[in-house]
Amino acid sequence: MASFIIRRLIASIFVLFAATFLMYLLTAYSGDPLEDLRQSNAPNKAELMEARTKLLNLDVPPPLRYFLWLGGLFRGDFGISIQGQPVNALLGNAITATLTLVTTATIVAIVLGITVGIVSALRQYTGFDYTVTLISFLFFSLPIFWVAVLLKQYGAIQLNNWLGDPVIAIPVIIVVSILSGLIWMSLVGGNWRRRLTVLGIAAVATGAVLAYLSATRWFADPSIGIVVYSALALGTAVGVTAISTGLRNRKALYASLIVAVLGIALYFPMMNYILNGMTLWFFVVLAVLAVVVSGAIGWFMGAPDRAPVVRTTAIVGFIVAGFIALEKYMSYWQLYANSSRVRGRPIATVGASTPGLGGNFWVQGIDLYTHLLLPTIAIILISFASYTRYSRASLLEVMNQDYIRTARAKGLTQRTVIVRHAFRNALIPITTIIAFDVGAIVGGAVITETVFGWTGMGRLFVTALGAHDPNPVMAFFVVTGTLAVIFNLIADLVYAALDPRIKVA
């Protein structure tokens, strides 16, 4: 094992050196860093050119300049940009911005894609399956810059217009209700009577909720309210238990219900006292506390088989705490939307924050989310499709194995067969893809960042390349290339750890 890792690491280091050398030459020959100065009319043009030549060692031929650059890299110095700024500082800011943007999008895309893929595989050859297949093909074929411009128009400009007077038109309510009914019908499946019942219930319920939201102008001042919150908390407890351990595990069910009730009891103290005057650290501490306390409840209730109960209650506690945080955010929505900087147009199209907004933790949070919304949707649309396809194919492969037949034959419930025997094994090949994508997070999203004016890694690369500025381009490549190589190795190791049939040697 250790010798495998060492051998792979040594090979990777040589690959990286070769790749950076290739990249350095290509970047160096792709354009003249002095171009803007050559065309300028500045009186001290010659001096400026000489200064920059000296700064970037442009008088040294590129193959030799590479080694100068490499020497700097070993001292932890990425060099300076043509504007004279140290690249290390640029890189630090860019990585922070990119992590904020791409992490959320990647996680949501993974969760959503795997869920849809699994459901699609379980409902193979149904209308739902064919629709998902068609949609994922469509998403595969979408140019992201085109989607991004559409999102700016419909997701921001027109949505903001609508939020000024948030009344949902009757035809929209009808169409959305029927669509929701159809989706639920194809998800639940069954014979025609059951399908029609599901269609009817889902359509009427959706229609009623939408009509209520429209009539009370909910989107102008959104809130969950204690009644809906309680229902959500209890529903989460039951739902998570049903998937995680099955409702037959009474200990898990009661423990998660206790967690839910605890969350409901904490609603007023949280909203009125504890969550006021929040800081980021306190927020993180509270989130961890929620998970730990609910896990502890599971631990006390769960003997003798504690692990599944603790897992279930911890998930329930996390989700219920999330609902409280969401409710607190919502209570500041109106304040945010009507502030003098935002002026009733909350969904932003460019940048990472509203300049000069001020406000407390919650208002700042809402500001970040409104800026994240559109680029996140764009990235999710593009990466969601491949996760759907691969988790579907992977689960179908697993469902065809003999051990699934054995599990069925010994009378296990459908939930146990799917969650414990099929789903876990289906996740093994998907971890490889997840590892690649997590490694690619820091590389950012070149096109998305450009369209939405997000100054992350991708933007750093594009602007530097446009200005024929070699050092930021190389810094971008060193970071992304190294991470790609490392996560490639991690993918192999994780695969070997999860699948005992595979040995690394």
Place this chain on the structure above:
Amino acid sequence: MNTTVTKEESLDTQALSEISIEQKETEGLSQGQIVRRRFFRHRAALVSMIVLGFIIVLAFTSVGVSLWGLRIPGWWQYTWTEIPPKVNNGVPTLSLWPLQFGDHPFGQDEVGRDIFAVVMRGTQQSIMVMVIAGVVATVIGVVIGALAGYYRKWTDSVLMRFTDIIITIPLIVIGSVLGNTFGNLGAAVLGVVIGLFAWTTMARLVRGEFLTLREREFVDAARVSGARDRRIIFRHILPNAVGVIVVNATLLMAGAILLESALSFLGFGVQAPDTSLGKIVSDNQAAFSTRPWLFWWPGIFIIVIALCINFIGDGLRDAFDPRQKKMPSERAMARAARAKKPLSATAIDEAALTVSDAPDITDLARATDNSPVDPDDVARGPER
């Protein structure tokens, strides 16, 4: 007594029908004919091929071709550089009912250029990049993969480490760097440049194919009968790997057209005065609220071309994969099961008993469509 007879009878008919189904599909057909049949049965792929063919013919005949100084005019009244006077502020004249095209079916831009002509030129460029990149990448990938997989040992090590070096650099990064250098030389050069770096997945897949195929008996047979390496590689192994190659080549092309449009959008692809679909979107994104048609038409053409190629790739995958069988839908199977009921009850019961060991139709349905997950396929996902 009676039951045993029905049992045997049902067994016979069962075996007979299975053989006849198997044979009906492949009886007296060459491999190519079988593949072609399966492909044409994939309706989405067939429609996609027709649509793609229509788009190619439309794009190349309408505004004509201009390549290296050679200029063949097309049947459309405007060219992509001409600036006719603006009619009705450039609103598209295309209407579906009653069907009429008018003077400027896709509208005009701010200065009055005919958007139909511009989009057709952009489509030409994008298709050219796609085909050239696809051919170049396929040839390089197949050669490198075949050599590495056939000779193994140090040839394999050297070639695969070289592949690792190229694969470390994201395609959009290397595409931007090279597009920045070569973009002004036109679409053909851009296609070659993309192709020079997009072959890595193909090489890995072909190498994998070769590693398995070279151990097969027919390769040994060829070798003992004195065939040289070149003959074994190109005449014996390569035809057996053609499924993987063709499928991957189509996916590669779909990736190439999206990459080209993304590069042109970033300004590192095709340069003015020439145009491509990505560049049209990029030039006109600010005008979306006033002239949405400048934005819709090129985008729709990119999507339709990429979608068609993806569907054709899916059809080819089904056609080449012998595990794939066309399966009736769940509803059709239920209908067939209902139709079977009225037969004599004993015969059915016995038949059910005897065939319970054999895979039933639902098992078969489950057995299809299990294309294995290949991480190589996703090593280079869509550009974000």
